[in-house]
Amino acid sequence: xxxxxxxxxxxxxxxxxxxxxxxxxxxxxxxxxxxxxxxxxxxxxxxxxxxxxxxxxxxxxxxxxxxxxxxxxxxx
Amino acid sequence: xxxxxxxxxxxxxxxxxxxxxxxxxxxxxxxxxxxxxxxxxxxxxxxxxxxxxxxxxxxxxxxxxxxxxxxxxxxxxxxxxxxxxxxxxxxxxxxxxxxxxxxxxxxxxxxxxxxxxxxxxxxxxxxxxxxxxxxxxxxxxxxxxxxxxxxxxxxxxxxxxxxxxxxxxxxxxxxxxxxxxxxxxxxxxxxxxxxxxxxxxxxxxxxxxxxxxxxxxxxxxxxxxxxxxxxxxxxxxxxxxxxxxxxxxxxxxxxxxxxxxxxxxxxxxxxxxxxxxxxxxxxxxxxxxxxxxxxxxxxxxxxxxxxxxxxxxxxxxxxxxxxxxxxxxxxxxxxxxxxxxxxxxxxxxxxxxxxxxxxxxxxxxxxxxxxxxxxxxxxxxxxxxxxxxxxxxxxxxxxxxxxxxxxxxxxxxxxxxxxxxxxxxxxxxxxxxxxxxxxxxxx
Numbered sequence: 001x002x003x004x005x006x007x008x009x010x011x012x013x014x015x016x017x018x019x020x021x022x023x024x025x026x027x028x029x030x031x032x033x034x035x036x037x038x039x040x041x042x043x044x045x046x047x048x049x050x051x052x053x054x055x056x057x058x059x060x061x062x063x064x065x066x067x068x069x070x071x072x073x074x075x076x
Numbered sequence: 077x078x079x080x081x082x083x084x085x086x087x088x089x090x091x092x093x094x095x096x097x098x099x100x101x102x103x104x105x106x107x108x109x110x111x112x113x114x115x116x117x118x119x120x121x122x123x124x125x126x127x128x129x130x131x132x133x134x135x136x137x138x139x140x141x142x143x144x145x146x147x148x149x150x151x152x153x154x155x156x157x158x159x160x161x162x163x164x165x166x167x168x169x170x171x172x173x174x175x176x177x178x179x180x181x182x183x184x185x186x187x188x189x190x191x192x193x194x195x196x197x198x199x200x201x202x203x204x205x206x207x208x209x210x211x212x213x214x215x216x217x218x219x220x221x222x223x224x225x226x227x228x229x230x231x232x233x234x235x236x237x238x239x240x241x242x243x244x245x246x247x248x249x250x251x252x253x254x255x256x257x258x259x260x261x262x263x264x265x266x267x268x269x270x271x272x273x274x275x276x277x278x279x280x281x282x283x284x285x286x287x288x289x290x291x292x293x294x295x296x297x298x299x300x301x302x303x304x305x306x307x308x309x310x311x312x313x314x315x316x317x318x319x320x321x322x323x324x325x326x327x328x329x330x331x332x333x334x335x336x337x338x339x340x341x342x343x344x345x346x347x348x349x350x351x352x353x354x355x356x357x358x359x360x361x362x363x364x365x366x367x368x369x370x371x372x373x374x375x376x377x378x379x380x381x382x383x384x385x386x387x388x389x390x391x392x393x394x395x396x397x398x399x400x401x402x403x404x405x406x407x408x409x410x411x412x413x414x415x416x417x418x419x420x421x422x423x424x425x426x427x428x429x430x431x432x433x434x435x436x437x438x439x440x441x442x443x444x445x446x447x448x449x450x451x452x453x454x455x456x457x458x459x460x461x462x463x464x465x466x467x468x469x470x471x472x473x474x475x476x477x478x479x480x481x482x483x484x485x486x487x488x489x490x491x492x493x494x495x496x497x498x499x500x501x502x503x504x505x506x507x508x509x510x511x512x513x514x515x516x517x518x519x
Contacts, residue, residue: 017473019372019395019398019476020398020400020409020473022120022122022123022371022372023120023123023139024120024122024123024126024132025120025123025132025136025137025139026123026126026131026132026136028136029131029132029133029136038139039141063126063131063402063407064400064401064402064407065400065407065409065469065472066400
């Protein structure tokens with residue numbers, strides 16, 4: 001794992017735009033880490049599960065553009 | 077004296093679920109009974125589009141865990157609510173069972189309407205409202221060789237996508253000259269249509285079905301008004317939906333196109349509320365009562381209804397109506413007021429649509445840098461009142477914020493007029509500078 005990847009893992013997370021989400025579950029279905037992304041998106045607005053490796057599968061597969069990466073310091 | 081309040085919810089869609097959740101949050105002692113025709117776990121109706129295309133297995137449909145559902149303490153009753161005695165506070169189910177309530181929510185949703193041509197009842201002519209019909213559609217699509225889709229809006233293209241995913245030769249018949257003219261301008265329609273053609277869909281513009289024909293009650297094809305015969309073993313109909321008003325009317329509850337409610341989701345009958353696709357909610361700002369078939373609206377309405385049913389007085393605040401959908405593989409965001417024109421493919425409202433989209437306004441538009449991208453912004457005075465974003469979605473979130481919050485863009489407007497091709501960058505910069513939106517800074 002290169003230094004940039006480590007930096008992103010330490011400082012980034014996947015966040016959800018609740019206005020776009022219809023809780024379809026494609027994000028959870030495609031998560032290789034088995035995280036229930038949909039539940040995190042609904043309850044917390046962000047994937048705060050420590051297993052998340054920021055692979056981007058959920059971000060890429062969401063048909064409504066609900067999920068995106070952001071910096072931890074910008075997420076409150 | 078027993079003060080436990082008895083809540084009865086009719087329907088099991090997201091409006092009813094949200095109501096149950098807010099009732100339970102406000103009142104841990106209340107009883108909640110949910111009456112619905114479908115005996116299935118809570119699922120997201122828009123997700124059925126992805127079940128149809130096999131992107132999502134049925135096992136992923138449930139939107140609440142067993143633990144969350146158990147914590148709500150809902151008694152679920154499968155049956156058809158067909159009678160309402162509002163004075164006696166009593167609901168009647170088919171089969172004779174009667175259920176008393178202190179507060180009743182009608183969240184019966186909307187149902188597809190039948191096509192307006194002969195033969196629409198043949199075996200093979202289908203529509204998709206709920207999970208059982210989605211299952212049936214998938215089973216039929218897997219056996220079908222050729223299919224015809226009629227109708228409009230996002231529902232018609234969901235069915236087209238499903239058929240394409242199953243490898244079915246698909247004809248999409250449009251009565252009008254272009255796709256979803258109710259919402260899109262000609263350029264936007266053309267982008268979607270080009271994508272469909274590229275995917276192998278056979279588009280028939282200005283093509284009206286005269287009749288569906290069959291043998292021994294089973295569909296074999298459609299005949300068109302201009303004399304063509306298109307053989308098919310599946311006819312998918314998406315010409316619109318209509319709120320299910322039977323229960324409300326049986327109980328003497330005031331209805332128009334939907335069940336009329338005030339901003340507290342109260343109907344004309346005491347202690348009877350309505351939310352979701354069936355509700356036609358009065359907006360004190362616009363002084364209009366309009367229908368809305370957006371999933372997010374149903375969720376918000378259900379939450380507000382549940383609070384009011386529990387005695388917490390909260391007015392429903394209508395947000396800028398927004399839908400994000402995938403049409404022909406292209407992501408499209410529609411937000412706010414985007415204009416209106418005739419659409420012969422839709423006899424009524426379709427799913428995922430708001431009557432508030434339909435207004436006559438001046439619009440201003442620009443095409444994106446890449447083929448297939450399009451941005452249309454509708455400006456009224458100093459604010460952006462609506463937008464359609466096709467393809468590149470970078471600007472859709474900031475735009476939704478500008479529309480929803482009615483942000484004054486008078487400083488931005490001259491730059492947009494002078495440099496329309498830089499609209500995306502200008503809007504993003506404007507949002508960075510003026511909107512404290514944490515989502516604006518992504519990597």
